[in-house]
Amino acid sequence: METFDYDLQSVQEARNLARQAKLAQTQLAKFNSEQIDKIIQNMVRVAEENAVALAQMAVEETGFGKVEDKTMKNKLASTELYKFIKPMQTVGVIKDDQVNKVVEIAEPVGLLLGIVPSTNPTSTTIYKSIIAIKARNGIVFSPHPSALKCTLQAAKLMHDAAVAAGAPANIIGCVSKPTMNATNELMKCNEVDMIIATGGTAMVKAAYSAGKPALGVGPGNVPAYIERTANIAKAVKNILTSKTFDNGTICASEQAVIVEECIRDQVVEEFKRQGAYFMTPEETEKVAQKLFVRGHAMNAKLVGRSADVVAASAGITIPPGTKVLIGEQKGVGEGYPLSYEKLTTVLAFYTVKDWQEACEVCIKLLNNGGVGHSLAIHTENPEMAMKFAEKPVFRILVNTPSTHGGVGISTALAPAFTLGCGTWGGSATSDNVTPMHLINIKRVAYGIKECAESTAAACSDCETRPGSPSAISEDQIMSLVDEVLTLLKKRGGY
Structure with a gap:
C-alpha cells in the first residue's frame, strides 16, 4: 500500500x-x-x-x-x-x-x-x-x-x-x-x-x-485602573462584562484590576455583589498552578473557560453563579503568576496608595507582556484619563469594557480582530487594522516649484579664471601622473 x-x-x-x-x-x-x-x-x-x-x-x-x-x-x-x-x-x-x-x-x-x-x-x-x-x-x-x-x-x-x-x-x-x-x-x-x-x-x-x-x-496584558472618582458600580459591571465576554478569549480583555486604598473596600464589596469570587492565597496558588504550563504559557485546557471549570480544575469550591475568580497579587513578574496574561475568567487584583502608584503598577504589568496594546481606566476626572494616556499603550479605554472598547463594539475605534501594538509591542502599526x-x-505629482539653475552652469566663466583647477594644461596633468607612477614603483606598489 x-x-x-x-x-x-x-x-x-x-x-x-x-x-x-x-x-x-x-x-x-x-x-x-x-x-x-x-x-x-x-x-x-x-x-x-x-x-x-x-x-x-x-x-x-x-x-x-x-x-x-x-x-x-x-x-x-x-x-x-x-x-x-x-x-x-x-x-x-x-x-x-x-x-x-x-x-x-x-x-x-x-x-x-x-x-x-x-x-x-x-x-x-x-x-x-x-x-x-x-x-x-x-x-x-x-x-x-x-x-x-x-x-x-x-x-x-x-x-x-x-x-x-x-x-x-x-x-x-x-x-x-x-x-x-x-x-x-x-x-x-x-x-x-x-x-x-x-x-x-x-x-x-x-x-x-x-x-x-x-x-x-x-499579546495584551491589560490593566484596569479604578480611580477614586469612578462610578464604582459601573466600573465593576464593565470589567465583569468584558472579562466574561467569550470567557476572556480576546486579547483586549482585562487582566488585572488596580484600585486605590481609599475605595478598596467598596470595590471589593461591589465585585462580590456582582458575582466575582475573591480567592484565598492558597486558592490563588492552586489556580495559578493549573493556569500555566512551561513557565507563563497558558494551559490550553483552561483558555476561554468559565469560572466553574477553572475552579474545578484547581480543586477549589466557589459559590454558585460565580462569574470571575480574583486573586490578590503583591507584585509583578516572577513569583506573581497572575500578573501575566490570562485568556480566561481569572483576574489579578492590586491595591495602591494613589494614582502615582497605580501608574507604576500599570507600567510594570504592561512591560510584563502587554506593552503597546491597551489599558482601561474608570474615572470621572478627564485630567486623570489624560495622565494615563501617557502610558506605553495605543488604546486608552475610558469607562468602557476593555474587550468591547478595544475591538470597536463600544467605542468608535475601527471594528477589528487585529489590534496593532506599535513599535513598543514589536508591531508595524499601532492601529486597529x-x-x-x-x-x-x-x-502622481506635478511640478509646482521652479528650480534654480545648477551651480556649474552659473559658474561657466570660472574656466578662464587664472589658478582654477580647470586651467591646468594637459602636459601638466601627464607630468603629475608620471611622478605618481615613479613613486609607486620605488615603493614596490605598482
Whole structure:
C-alpha cells in the first residue's frame, strides 16, 4: 500500500493555494469599486446568516468561549465591519489635491497570508477575508490545528459568497492540512506579498522574520485602573462584562484590576455583589498552578473557560453563579503568576496608595507582556484619563469594557480582530487594522516649484579664471601622473 508524507502534502497544498490565489488576485485587481462592494455585501450577508452556526462549530471544536459571544464576534466581523469600511476609498483615485497637484491612486498589496488563532477562529477569518477583498487582495489562511474545521468552514463560506457575487475562483483559500512547514512555506513563498498574523508571540515573531511586509499583533496584558472618582458600580459591571465576554478569549480583555486604598473596600464589596469570587492565597496558588504550563504559557485546557471549570480544575469550591475568580497579587513578574496574561475568567487584583502608584503598577504589568496594546481606566476626572494616556499603550479605554472598547463594539475605534501594538509591542502599526493598511498608494505629482539653475552652469566663466583647477594644461596633468607612477614603483606598489 502506497503511503504519503502528511508534512509534504501540507507543503504542496500550501504552494498550490498560494499560486491559485495569486492568479485570482491579478484578476480581482482590475475590478472597480462597485464590483468590489457587491462582492463584500454578499460576503457580509452569508456571514450574518451563518454567524450562529459558525459560533457553535468554534465552541464545539475548541472548547473555548460561549456561542452567544462568538456569534456577536462573527457579526462584528461582518455587518458592523462593513458599516465602518463601506465609505473607504480603496480603488482607483482616492485623492486629488488640486492645490498641490498630487493625485493618489490605490493599488492592492497583492496576496495576503492570514494566520488565524484558535481563540477567535471564525470571526478572524471573516474579518480578514472582508478587509482583504475590500482592498482587492487575495488571501490564504493558515488555521490553528485545534480550530481547523471551523476555520475551514468560515473560509469556504467567504470564498463561495465572494465567487457567487463575481469574484474570481480561489481568491480565498485555507490550508486543510496545517503544519508549521506549511505556514513557513506560505510566509516565504514568492506569491505571498504580506502577512497578517494574529496569534501567539512565537508565530508573530516568525511572521516578522519572514523577510516580507507583515502586520502582526502581540499579546495584551491589560490593566484596569479604578480611580477614586469612578462610578464604582459601573466600573465593576464593565470589567465583569468584558472579562466574561467569550470567557476572556480576546486579547483586549482585562487582566488585572488596580484600585486605590481609599475605595478598596467598596470595590471589593461591589465585585462580590456582582458575582466575582475573591480567592484565598492558597486558592490563588492552586489556580495559578493549573493556569500555566512551561513557565507563563497558558494551559490550553483552561483558555476561554468559565469560572466553574477553572475552579474545578484547581480543586477549589466557589459559590454558585460565580462569574470571575480574583486573586490578590503583591507584585509583578516572577513569583506573581497572575500578573501575566490570562485568556480566561481569572483576574489579578492590586491595591495602591494613589494614582502615582497605580501608574507604576500599570507600567510594570504592561512591560510584563502587554506593552503597546491597551489599558482601561474608570474615572470621572478627564485630567486623570489624560495622565494615563501617557502610558506605553495605543488604546486608552475610558469607562468602557476593555474587550468591547478595544475591538470597536463600544467605542468608535475601527471594528477589528487585529489590534496593532506599535513599535513598543514589536508591531508595524499601532492601529486597529482596516483595508487602508492593505493598499499601496501611488502618487502622481506635478511640478509646482521652479528650480534654480545648477551651480556649474552659473559658474561657466570660472574656466578662464587664472589658478582654477580647470586651467591646468594637459602636459601638466601627464607630468603629475608620471611622478605618481615613479613613486609607486620605488615603493614596490605598482
